[in-house]
Amino acid sequence: METNPVTQQTEETTEEISIRDILISCASHWRWYVATVVVALAVAVLYIKKTQPVYKRDASIMVLERNDKPTVLNQLLNDYVDFGFFADNTNVNNVIAAIKSPDVMSEVVDLLGLDVSYTTRGTFYDKTLYGKTLPVKVVFRDIPKDETASLHIRLEKNGGIKMSEFVKNGKPQNSYDLTCHVGQTVNTPLGRLTIERQPHYPSAVADNDEIDVRKSDNASATGRFLGGLSVEIGDKKSTILDLSYNDVSGKRAEDILSAVIDIYNKVWMKNRNEVSAGATKFLDERLAIIERELDNVDNDISRYKSKNLLPDVEKAYSLSMERADKNSAILLDLNTKLSVAGYIRDYITNRANTNQLLPANMGLDDGKTDGLIDKYNALQLERNSLMVNGGKNNPLVKDIDKALNQLRRSVISSINNMIVSLSTRIGHIQNDEQKTNTDISTNPTQAKELLAVERQQKVKEALYLFLLQKREENQLSQSFTADNTQIVKSPTGSNVPLKPKKGMIMLIALVIGLALPTGVIYLMETTNNKVRGRKDIEDNLTAPFVGEIPLVEEERKGLSALKPAQEKAYGIVVEHGNHNLINEAFRIVRTNIEFLTPQGNGASVQMLTSYNSGSGKTFLAMNIATSLAIKDKRVLVIDGDLRTAGLSRYIGNPKLGLSNYLGRHTDDIDSIICHYETCPGLDIMPSGVVPPNPAELLASDRWPRLLAEMKKRYDYIFVDCPPIDAVADTSIISHYAERTLFVVRAGKLERAMLADLEKLYRSGRLNNLSVILNGTRNAGTPYAYRYGYSYGYGTNPKSNSLIDYFRR
Structure with a gap:
């Protein structure tokens, strides 16, 4: 297959040309x-x-750890830190969750009165009033927290206030208006309302004299304001938290951040003190019991020694005694833990302590049990808080009670397992001790019995001292409790809106x-699958290109220039001495036709055809002929479309024409030739009456005789033919035409048809086929693509600089 070099080159630069197009x-x-x-x-x-503008305010706080306490307190508490109450390794993520909890924001809403909003109507949006822009504050004295209300107030310069548009829980109330004064409590359809003067009254009244007041229920307000709060860890290696809040009022955002930090610290201190108070109560009860038991043991020892006159135990069998001492120390530690575990189990199983906090960090050295106790205490605190607000019938309280019962059983089970383990270890040590006692069997029985009693005394003394130390430590913890956080950066922000x-x-x-x-x-x-311009012709055809004719459009001025261009219908546009765009285009086509037409062999018969109707063949034929006639050439244009007679309209569709001559109705050739009055040298042969058999007439011998006669009279003969392959007329005419001018209409012919046109050219079916491109848009504007007709003909070359850059 033969390769088209032009097409091959175009395929290599398709992307570049597509972008340029x-x-x-x-x-x-x-x-x-x-x-x-x-x-x-x-x-x-x-x-x-x-x-409405939204402002952002930022603050930073540092979550304090044990080493972050003041230096003086550090020295005092370092001695007690190993006992467990001051192990304060705070989980930063837990602090974030606590700060963003609805309970904290609910208290902020109550503290700042955020459930009541104040807005004034503006041109584009309702402006929120707060701080310096809020002249008065409305106090709803009879509206519960879970209900909504709204009203409209108008502030008069004399201090009077007019209230209207009362709405409660979404239902409009009585429509009458009420009048009162600042600072006055008045009965309204919403109950008693008090209008309180704010610090910036009356300076804020001038611009905000009409205010819409809306009270939301506490839950909705909490959710709305909680959505604007953001808490993030500033650095993974530190305990600094970055708090930010977005709000339409910068001052309100600052107040919310400050209130959130303060309320979180208060809640944290309250919970910590409740845990310490529960531990103190437990320690006091256990110390009283141990003190009584220790007194009983001391009395038993005193009576036993008095009764048996028991002397001191001799230092015999030193090796056995050392072993016995070691076992005694182990038994002492195990018995202490066993007693503590027993005390805790008794405390838990006592019904009187059902809703009390469990003692934590009692030195059991069992991480699982300590974790369960901590979890139980946290859940108990949450239950106590819900009990204050909702009572026993609160579904959340019931769910927590179930969870507490389950945790209590888990704690008891864990302690029971610990007691079994400790008892087993004590049994082993006691067996070993019994063997040791056998080695010292020579000692008096009284000495052994006394030793057992003294061991109980030591256990009681050790347990008493341990609990006493824990109580003092707990007292110190309550006395020196500080805030859990420290402000690193106070709430601040830019006055430039975030949104x-x-x-x-x-x-x-x-x-x-x-x-x-x-x-x-x-x-x-x-x-777009249509032919767009000359580039498509050059990329897909190797046939000679005669030229291109731009689309002639209506002139547009002013606002009409923004509307889509409309094609203007023209007849003969070629004029002598006219150098506009369309005339220059036809001059180029004329020059190319003259160059392609051999001289000295009589007139050249050139037919114009296309693939589809409406391509502009008739328009081109008349104007090309006119451009040649202007050069003093003798030109004849024949209307070869006997079916539509489009070219004959230029001279009024005379009844006598080509069909009459071919049909043998006349032999006078001069009678069927019309002279075009406005252009000397241009003659037109109309089609005449539409015949029933155009193809048969063209196939008769009169057609070639007619052309032979016309060649003697004219320099150029143009035949306006029907579209090719539509009827047989064009194929018949092509046998007698030396050149075929194939018209391609831009925006009408599909590009896929260019391949068929290339095959048609290569097959030689049409003699000397050449291509004319008609109807190219913008050919004469500064945005013309690869044409060049505008050069030197009334356009400004500088205005094409950008487009010319893309054409190159």
């Missing part, structure tokens, strides 16, 4: 960009105007304004 097409539709950019920017400005970001919005609008027409143009270009 799109850029040029975008430039030619500059009016679209103007319209979309203006609309997009207008919408962006309207959006900015209608969006809306005007520059970003305008940039996005500009991008959308540019991208939208670009996308449409790209879609149009990618889906």
Whole structure:
């Protein structure tokens, strides 16, 4: 297969040319960009105007650990830290969860009165009033926290206040208006209301004299304000937390952050003190019991020694005694733990302590048991808090009671397992001790009995001292409890709104304004399967290219320039001495035809045809003939389309014409030739009456005789033919035409048909086929693509600089 070098070269640069085509097409539709950019920017400005500014405030706090306490307190507490109460390794993630809890925000809402909002109606949005902009405050004395209400108030300069538009729980109340004064409590459809004067009254009244007051229920307000709070870890290697809050009022955002920090510290201290108080109560009870038991043991020892006159145990069998001492020490430690475990189990199983906190960190050295106790105490604190607000019938309290019962059973089970383990170890040590006692059997029985009693005394003394030390430690913990956090950065922020970001919005609008027409143009270009211009002809055809004729459009001025271009219907556009774009285009076509037409062999018969109707064959035939006639050439244009007679309309569709001569109704050739009055040297042979058999008439011997006679009279003969393959007429005429001018209409012929046209050219079916491109758009504008007709003919070359850059 023969390869088209032009097409092959085009395929290698398809991507570059496609981008260039799109850029040029975008430039030619500059009016679209103007319209979309203006609309997009207008919408962006309207959006900015209608969006209430949002401000951001930031704060930083440091979660204190054990080493973060003051230096003086460090020295005092370091001696007690190993006992467990001051092991304060705070989990930062737990602190974040506590700060962002609804309970903390609910208290903030109550503290700052955030459930009541104040707005004044503005041009584009309702402005929120707070701080310096809020002149008065409305106190709803009879509206519960779980109900909503709203009203409209108008502030008069004389201190009077007019109230209207009362709404309660979404239902409008009585429509009459009420009047009162600042500081007065008045009965309204919403119950008693008090209008309290704010510090900036009356200076804030001038701009905010009409206020809409809305009271939300506490749960809704808590959820709304909790959504603006953000808490994040500033650095993974530190315990510093970054708090931020976004709000339409910068002052309100600062107050919310400060209140959140203060309330969290208060809640933390309250919970810590409750745990310490529960531990103190338990220690006091156990110390009283141990003290009584220790007194009983001391009395038993005293009576036993008095009764048996027991002397001191001799230091016999030193090795056995050392072993016995070692076993005694182990038994002492195990018995101490066993007693503590027993005390804790008795405390838990006592019904009187059902809803009490369990003693924590009692030195059991069992991580599982200590963890269960800590979990139980935390859940018990949460239950106590819910009991204050909801009572026993609160479903959450019942669920927590079930969880507490399950945890209590788990703690008892864990302690029982510990007691069994300790008892087993004590049994082993006692067996070993019994063997040791056998070695010292020579000692008096009284000495052994006394030793057992003294061992009990030591156990009681050790347990008593341990509990006494824990009580003192707990007292110190309560006395020196400090806040869990320290403020590193107070709530501050910029007065520049976080939202809306005007520059970003305008940039996005500009991008959308540019991208939208670009996308449409790209879609149009990618889906357009029609011939677009000369480039498509050059890339797909090797046939000679005679020239291209631009599309003639109506002249547009002012706002009409933004509307889509409309094609203007023209007849003869070629004029002598006219150097506009269309005339120059036809002069180029004329020159190329003269160059392709051999001289000295009589007139050249050239037919014009196309693949589809509406390609402009008749228009081209008349104007090409006119351009030749202007050069004093004798030109004849024959209307060879006997079916539609399109060319005959130029001279009024005379009844006598080619069909009459071919049909033998006349033999006078001069009678069927019409002289075009406005152009000397141009003659037209109309088609005449539409015959029933055009193909048969053209196939008769009169057609070649007619052409032979016309060649003697004229320099050029143009035959306007029907579309090829539509009827047989064109094929018949082509046998007698020395050259075929094939018209391709831009925007009408599919590019896929160019391959068929190339085959038609290579087959030689049409003599000396040449191509004329008709109807190319923008050929004479600054956005023309690869044409060059505008050079020197009334256009400004400098205005084409950008487009010319893309054409190169």
